[in-house]
Amino acid sequence: MRANIVVDVGNSRIKWGLCGPDAVRETCSLPPDEPTAWRRQLELWSAARGPWIVAGVHPTRRDQFIEWLRREGQNVRLLEDPGDLPLRVLVARPDHVGVDRLLDAVAANSRRTSGIPAVVIDAGSAVTVDLIDGSGAFAGGAILPGMRLMAKALHDYTALLPLIPVPDRGPTVPGTDTPAAMELGVFWSVAGGIVALLREYRAFCRSQIEIFLTGGDGGRLHAIIPEAQLWPEMTLEGIRLSAEALS
Known part of the structure; x- marks a missing residue:
C-alpha cells in the first residue's frame, strides 16, 4: 500500500x-x-x-x-501490529514494544550498511536507545527519561527547584546558579547515558556500529554524538516503508 x-x-x-x-x-x-x-x-x-x-x-x-x-x-x-511491519523482532513480547521503536528500526534498515549493526537513538519525551543486529532484526534496547521529563520531575518532586527550559546545547560547566546547575544535570544525564550505552553496545556487538539519531531533542544531542546520522523524519519514514510492505 x-x-x-x-x-x-x-x-x-x-x-x-x-x-x-x-x-x-x-x-x-x-x-x-x-x-x-x-x-x-x-x-x-x-x-x-x-x-x-x-x-x-x-x-x-x-x-x-x-x-x-x-x-x-x-x-x-x-499501523499497530508488529506483525504488519517488515521487521524481525527478537524480544519475548513484540506487542509490548512501542511501535515507534520498531518503525525506527524499519527505517534504519533502509540505510544501514548490510551486515553492520545499528543503534537508533530517539530522543523525545522518553529516550530510547535501541539495537538492530547485523541481520536487521530488532534486538531490544534501553529506555530513559527525556530532558523535559527530567526537568519536570525535578520541579514537581522538590519544594524549591524551578521548572527550567531544556537547553539548546551543552550548558557551560559548572552551573553557577540553581537553574544553570539543573540545566547541566539534565543535559548530561541524558547525553552521558546515551554515550555510556553506545560504549556497552559496541562491546556487546564486538564490531563497529552505525548510529541514527532522531526525535525532538536529536538536534541538541548531535554535537555530543557527531558520528550519528541525524534523521528527523526517521519514524515517519518507517511508517511509509511499512505501509509499502502491506498488501
Missing part, C-alpha cells in the same frame, strides 16, 4: 509527513489536541487525499485523531 500522508502520534506532538514516490518529502509538527491546527494543515495539503497511515505511542490521542480524520472524510489505516 502506498501512503500519501503518514502520521506519528507522540506523547507531546503529532507529526505529519507528506510522501513522495520514494521518501517523505515534507513534514510538520502539530499540537496533539488542537483540531483547529489540524484542519489548517489539512487545508494547506488540500491536494493530499488519503490513504493516511497512522501510528503512535499515545493510544487515546491516536484514536481521537483517527476519528477526526474519518469525520473529515479521509481514508485511514492504523
